[in-house]
Amino acid sequence: MKKTLLASVIAALAGAASHSVMANPTQVFWGDTHLHTAYSGDAFAMGNESVDPDTAYRFARGLPVIHPYNRTRVQLNRPLDFLVVADHAEYMGLMQLVRDKSSLLDGAENGQNLIKLWDTKGSKSVYYDAAGALVKGAPYQDLLTKAIRQPIWDKIIKAAEENNKPGEFTTFIGWEWSSMPGGANLHRIVFTDKGGEVAEKFLPYSSADSDRPEDFWNWLDQTSSDTGADFVAIPHNSNISNGLMFNDVDSDGHPISASYARTRMRWEPVAEVTQIKGDSETHPSVSPEDPFADFETFEHVMNFGAGDEEAEVDQVSNYARSALKRGLEIDAKVGANPYKFGMAGSTDSHTGLTTASEPNFWGKFGIDSIPENLDMETTPHADGWSMSAAGMVAVWAEQNTREEIFAAFKRKEVYATTGPRMQVRLFGGFDFAAEDASNNDLAGVGYSKGVAMGGDLSNAPEGKAPSFLIQAVKDPDGANLDRVQLVKGWLDAEGKSHEQVFNVALSDEREDRGADTQPVGNTVNLETGHYSNSIGDTELVTVWQDPDFDASQRAFYYLRVMQIPTPRHTMLDAVALGRSQDEVHFPATIQERAYSSPIWYTP
Incomplete structure (x- = not known):
């Protein structure tokens, strides 16, 4: 163990904010690939009605903005280098349309029903009604038309394009595919390397189209072929997947094949291993000899639509380290490794504000951004005290551009932190x-x-x-x-x-x-x-x-x-x-x- 060029490294790091300073072939850039704005239904219903994608990008760039819930001025003292606004594809922007009684809903029976529900019971009831139908496999199809979805997607594209500053700050056009089979979380964060002229050629794939990862990857393949877009899909923090994220079988229960493994790794080169809902590196039950395994362990099963009881799950399939080991085993059997992924961290903040440091943590949702509300349940069985102030992803790249950062994700030259910029x-x-x-x-x-x-x-x-x-x-x-x-x-x-x-x-x-x-x-x-x-x-x-x-x-x-x-x-x-x-x-x-x-x- 040695120390090298320490004084110059620390001094230059402090002066250059988030960039590496050593005379290396690459630099380190800091970002968040999992941020929700008011266009996500759960974010809107839980206290964020005002932070839209443009506001989220401006905050990440270091500009002061107004907090969506407590209405105070908030600002990052160290801006990010890149950001993916990843709003849920499912009913994206619907809450605003219902609140505003938008004419886009005039011909949608379910839209009119939700407007009436808003008037009688409020925004939370609207969200839970629409989300409940989705989890039960019966989404409101008249709210999923291109006429309703395209205007919101266009706003997301516009915000990303206007805030993209090559060499200074990078935006990626993306979303979250929010698959919930049986109530389990199999979400993926998706973003493309391309700009608005390509992104406007498709609408985000959602779990209303299919909740099967295989169908999702097929869509990525077909859309890439049709438009020239490439994609990175990042498995959501796996600790709440109810033992499904890193399983040893596919969606049909068949043993994972070489074809499955290669397809998955084509689209999912990295996995999210730390975020607000806890840490997914490992777990005491799967790493019993590791004294540091019990770190930010999220004790609550996310079982939307599957009853109120928290059931026992297969933790091996829930954590990154055991998944990496399982990947070796599958590789030896079939000749391909489905879990040969790199490590990423991001916030999954629903405030539209990417805050991952302990002293400057603004909660997961708007409502738990103030200490007096931390006792409130924010996700099933969990309150604001349960949330972690995490995480971030660091990327080694030549320049702060879409092309260079995207390429780093593809080659897995990235790492996760729980917040600090090490x-x-x-x-x-x-x-x-x-x-x-x-x-x-x-x-x-x-x-x-x-x-x-x-x-x-x-x-x-x-x-x-x-x-x-x-x-x-x-x-x-x-x-x-x-x-x-x-x-x-x-x-x-x-x-x-x-x-x-x-x-x-x-x-x-x-x-x-x-x-x-x-x-x-x-x-x-x-x-x-x-x-x-x-x-x-x-x-x-x-x-x-x-x-x-x-x-x-x-x-x-x-x-x-x-x-x-x-x-x-x-x-x-x-x-x-x-x-x-x-x-x-x-x-x-x-x-x-x-x-x-x-x-x-x-x-």
């Missing part, structure tokens, strides 16, 4: 040496000797094990780093997958003792919410070699970078409300983290 590098190869960690051009060495995160290694030279060049730099406006871990998954000779977490770099010159490694400490003052960077390191850099490598075994490797403890947003709200931490029922502190996309080894 700079993370991972390179894998067979020729890295310890002295490479001291090189002033670390990325140059990484690209010349190996592959970056998201890449592949194969055919290990005889007698050589893969080594990894690793760098993590703290958020210049945030907490110091506790440790860097490398998570390995591999397949044994019997076709069974395994996992192990290695501490590859520890702060404060601590010794690695596995699960017994000394904690970094905790400086958080529980009375004030302040913390100190008197512990931890500002940068951790190392070269690590796999001590147990078997050249005949499939494997993957990804980084988990952890900060020192800092206050959770609920602790700050409890202090503000004068409530004790015991009343909150959530940890007062949190160890924020980053997850790199993996590097895979195939014999």
Whole structure:
């Protein structure tokens, strides 16, 4: 473990806001690919009637806007570099049409019924009525016509085009396909590399068209062929998929085939592993030997339309690490890996405001943006205290443009964080040496000797094990780093997958003792919410070699970078409300983290 060019890195990072500053072939750009505005029915019904796509883009660019619920002025102190407004395709913009008694609904019987429902019972009743019909498989078809949908889609396209500033700020035209089979969440966030002249040639595919991923991918393929558009589809945070997102069978219950695997990976190169509804990296039940597995665990099953009881689910299919392991197993059987995905994080905010930091978290919905409303149920069985202030996605790209950022997603050179802007590098190869960690051009060495995160290694030279060049730099406006871990998954000779977490770099010159490694400490003052960077390191850099490598075994490797403890947003709200931490029922502190996309080894 060594420190390199630390003073210049931190100073330049602070001065350049969200961009990388090292003399590397690429830069790091920060974004959110999962943001909802008032055009999403649930956002509108839960306190956001005013933040439209244009307002959302302006906020992400750093401009002050008015909060949709509490009407205060809000502003990011560090703008984003790119944003996808991903409103639900299902009934997109319908709530505004009902509120305004739009003439577009004049010929729609269900539209007139919803207007009457609004007048008697209000917006929430309208939303639940229309959404309930959709979940039951009987969507209101007279509200899904092109005449009703096209004007809203045109507004979304226009907002993206007007806010796209190549080299400064990138917008992507997208939406969320909100599949809910049996009440399970199989949503995908979708965006295209193309601009409005192409996007206006199609309407967003919705679960009213089909709730089957296979049909969704077929639509992407056909639309791409017809229009020239390419797409990235990102599986929604999988912890609430009721055991379906990373299953070992397809929608018909058949074992996953090579064709299924290749099709899925064509369209879904990355997965969302952290967001407001918790963290999906792993779970204590599937990683029992990992002491950090129980992180921002969302305890509530999202079972819309499937009754009020929370049922037990297959957690293996709900989490990214176990899915990566399952992918190795399927690859060995059929010759293709359906779960060879990179890691992304995003907010899933429904306020139209992309806020992912603990001290500047504005809730999931408008109504839970103020501390007094945190006890209210916002999603089934969960309240505002249950939500996480997360997440973000970082992209290594040459320029801040649609073309370059989209290409980075396709090659998986991206990583997720739970909010902080840590700079993370991972390179894998067979020729890295310890002295490479001291090189002033670390990325140059990484690209010349190996592959970056998201890449592949194969055919290990005889007698050589893969080594990894690793760098993590703290958020210049945030907490110091506790440790860097490398998570390995591999397949044994019997076709069974395994996992192990290695501490590859520890702060404060601590010794690695596995699960017994000394904690970094905790400086958080529980009375004030302040913390100190008197512990931890500002940068951790190392070269690590796999001590147990078997050249005949499939494997993957990804980084988990952890900060020192800092206050959770609920602790700050409890202090503000004068409530004790015991009343909150959530940890007062949190160890924020980053997850790199993996590097895979195939014999």
